[in-house]
Amino acid sequence: MKRNLFILLIILTGSFAACRSGQKKKEKMENKKEVMVKIETSMGDIMVKLYDETPKHRDNFIKLVEEGTYEGTLFHRVIKDFMIQAGDPESKGAPKGKMLGSGDVGYTIPAEFVYPKYFHKKGALAAARQGDDANPKKESSGCQFYIVTGKVYSDSTLLGMEQQMNQGKLTSAFNALAQKHMKEIYKMRKANDQNALYDLQEKLYAEAEAEAAKQPDFHFTPEQVKAYTTVGGTPHLDNQYTVFGEVVQGMDVVDKIQQVKTDRGDRPEEDVKIIKVSVIE
Template sequence: MKKNLLIVLIILVCGTTACISGQKKDEKMDKETMLKIETTLGTIRVKLYNETPQHRDNFIKLAKNDTYKGTLFHRVIKDFMVQAGDPDSKNAPKGKMLGSGDVGYTIPAEFVYPQYFHKKGALSAARQGDETNPKKASSGCQFYIVTGKVYNDSTLLSMEQQKNQNKLTTIFNALAQKHMKEIYKMRKANDEEGLYALQDTLLAEAEAEAAKQPDFHFTPEQIKAYTTVGGTPHLDNEYTVFGEVVEGMDIVDKIQGVKTDRSDRPEEDVKIIKVEVE
């Protein structure tokens, strides 16, 4: 274990140069916003959660100013999700790589977990990876709708066990990131003894922190959803879920079934005609 963690320290250095419970809400806040996403394959109706207000208000704003009009579902992966909202996808020629377009800002993560999770039909915000986006801020415009797949109980149990096994390493990595300058100096000086000493210190801190955290378990609601309608449980608490499909999941399934190229872009464009607030 110690040897493996030392390797992590070295890799980190090398890679561097790389629910409101019990509160009374007013009637207006209780009412969830509904929108229609009209596409060339049919209409999808979604609701936005009030518990993710920044994502809700941003999506409404973009719908009202026609940001999504003419954009494509540019990334479609069967049994996973369909992604849209890239402004650069408007009138994009065949074969053009898409997915990097934005509106010049990001939105802070609004995880309401485990209340909202990646069940089939979840409306979630896309984002850049953890390497450049450690706070998991959402794209200002790109979103995806989960299609996922159905899991059995034993697979979910294995995922729980894996998450708990990875907890110590995750905490250790976070601590190591805070000591990058120190680690880099010791690496440069070939100070293996110093690296081992720091590793032991960080490992003790990580073990103490891990002991404070309860083991991970899926909630009964997650287990029911993931073993019946399906979803993408490995995305939970990593990407903001800010709404869900209430009508037109058959259209989402139709979109995920289209033929795609090597970049997961549909060979025949699936376009958003408009997004309308009801």
């Protein structure tokens, strides 16, 4: 009997310890602070917070900050009412007039779209990347990033964008089907068989409509509408580039940077330099 009670005590103690351990982990997660990063530039300081929901981008950004990768780099691409871009290692000490934007750290980061929660509102911190043709998985640059400035949109403009995106579903579905029949299409063109081409087009269009109908219509969320009609942003970039943080202080500095005079390659005529970047404990 005593032996059974002893075993039961061990089991209960173990369960209690496991519960305590689980509670501690839960408390630790709840008390975890968002990572804050200070970007000191030649035009002022910008404070950004990094999202925990994009851990690969967060951890990579912290790694590069701690390695000093960004110190001495430039905001090499600045487009008013759009964004300011930085992080090209080749921009360090780059002579005036040199084209920048192709530098990297030898790797890319898998896309981490947390959409529609995080989108391209003004102040969003996002990862640059190569275009879809060379980068169909939309993987991010290992080092280059941009901060959204954007512009304010009207409700009617956003409605028009919704309609365009929904129409785009049909176009994408049709193009995908046409690609599968490309050999057949080339053969018909070569034979100048217009009737066969028309019949195939009608057939593929009907299939594309059926495929597009399976997908839900696109609509901006109330949060997106509010942001894009008040503070502004770049809605056409949503769900295409990874948003992994946002500016929490120093947006006035970002606005100053976007106002600088640039050359034909969108590089500021007077260098806007990142002096120091540090993780705030």
